[in-house]
Amino acid sequence: MDIDWAALGSVFGVGLVTTVTLVGLFTLGLIGLSKQEQASTQGGSATLARTGAYVCFALCSAAIAYGIYLIVA
Template sequence: MSIDWAALGQVFGVSLLVTVGMVGVFTLGILGTSRKAAPEHGGAAAVSGGAAGASALARTGAYTCFALCAAAVAYGIYLIVA
């Protein structure tokens, strides 16, 4: 039995990078959905158009991050099945 150590190391490196990258993208998605448009100090502060736009942009970015994660999972399942 012979082990190709170079190929094994390559698989380990790529899987480590992809795992860290996917965790990072998912974390960005969670951060994007947890953004608040209104200040947390209480009171009836009016939300300016810039804050609402930033919140919508953060939410859109978060959904994009989640879509990237779902696409990576779907591609992994495709590679396993094919």
């Protein structure tokens, strides 16, 4: 059995970068929702925070759907 270490390292690197990116986007979405809630309790408008949070969640959903598509196809 011969292991292609370069390919294994490449898969590990792409998986690590993808995971960190998805977790970062989800975290930014949660921060945006908490800022939106904070601004609404202080009487301000939080449209930008809510929109940014929804964009982050949409990007996470799109990346997950693309990953599932790659697995199934």
